[in-house]
Amino acid sequence: MIPTDHNTRCHRVPSPKETLCKSAGFDNHEHILLTAARLYFQSFAEPHSQSWMQALSLTQVHFGQFDGPIIAIRLLTALQAMRCTRRSIFGFNAPQCATCSKVLTEHERRFMTAIQSVRRGQNSVAQLEIMLLCEGNETEHVLAAFIDLSCVLACAIPVAVHDTSRHAQTGLSQSPS
Numbered sequence: 001m002i003p004t005d006h007n008t009r010c011h012r013v014p015s016p017k018e019t020l021c022k023s024a025g026f027d028n029h030e031h032i033l034l035t036a037a038r039l040y041f042q043s044f045a046e047p048h049s050q051s052w053m054q055a056l057s058l059t060q061v062h063f064g065q066f067d068g069p070i071i072a073i074r075l076l077t078a079l080q081a082m083r084c085t086r087r088s089i090f091g092f093n094a095p096q097c098a099t100c101s102k103v104l105t106e107h108e109r110r111f112m113t114a115i116q117s118v119r120r121g122q123n124s125v126a127q128l129e130i131m132l133l134c135e136g137n138e139t140e141h142v143l144a145a146f147i148d149l150s151c152v153l154a155c156a157i158p159v160a161v162h163d164t165s166r167h168a169q170t171g172l173s174q175s176p177s
Contacts, residue, residue, distance in 0.1 A: 001161050010099040017106040024104055029153060031074060034063045034104075034112055038095035040079055052076075052097075054082065058165075067156040078145040082111070085134040085142055107133065118150040 039055035053104065059075070060068030066155040083090065092106045104112070110129045117126035126146060130139045 004067075010073055010097050012023070012097075012100055012103075014103050015106075019103055019104050019109060021104055024109065024112065026116070029062070030112060032058060032069075033115060034108065035075070035095050035101070036072065036075055037079060037111065038092050038101070040076055041092040041115040042091065042095060044083070063156045066154065070152050071149070072157060074149040076143070078115075078149045081142040082130070082133055085139065086139045087137070114146055115149065118146045119153060122145060125146075 021031070021034070030057070036055040036058050039051040039058065042049055043051040055075075056069065056072045059072040062068065063071050091105040093105055093108065095101050095102055110133050114126045114129040115134065117123065117129065123143070127139065127143060128148065130142050134142055
């Protein structure tokens with residue numbers, strides 16, 4: 001059993017197939033992608049929440065004004081490719097819940113393992129995870145979307161290490177935080 005915080009508002013009990021995010025081996029960028037994906041899923045489940053705007057803001061803050069929106073769109077494209085191929089509901093945890101957001105559902109774990117695997121050049125592992133996520137349906141376009149996401153991630157520079165030369169080349173300046 002996975003230990004959870006004693007949150008008086010959330011009484012969720014993790015299932016045996018779920019794992020703690022902190023034990024998943026995600027880097028900071030992958031944690032951001034997971035949160036953004038959860039925000040997209042929340043927007044799909046509850047359109048009135050407009051959580052997709054938070055996903056866009058999150059990626060822009062973390063990856064910068066140039067790379068952030070591109071990464072947000074590539075992430076959405078990968079999610080949509082997977083969603084269109086799956087037949088059943090994708091289980092996700094609420095990104096705003098302090099307890100739930102610390103736990104990975106089986107589907108989130110597979111999704112993030114596929115992203116990690118593509119980023120590390122382990123496409124056979126990614127293909128297996130994507131096949132399971134897509135429930136044995138066609139996966140070629142889904143893998144292509146994950147590879148596209150991985151490519152833009154490889155080129156992205158987190159805001160914390162942006163240098164002014166990149167902004168100088170575009171004639172823009174970055175305002176101090």
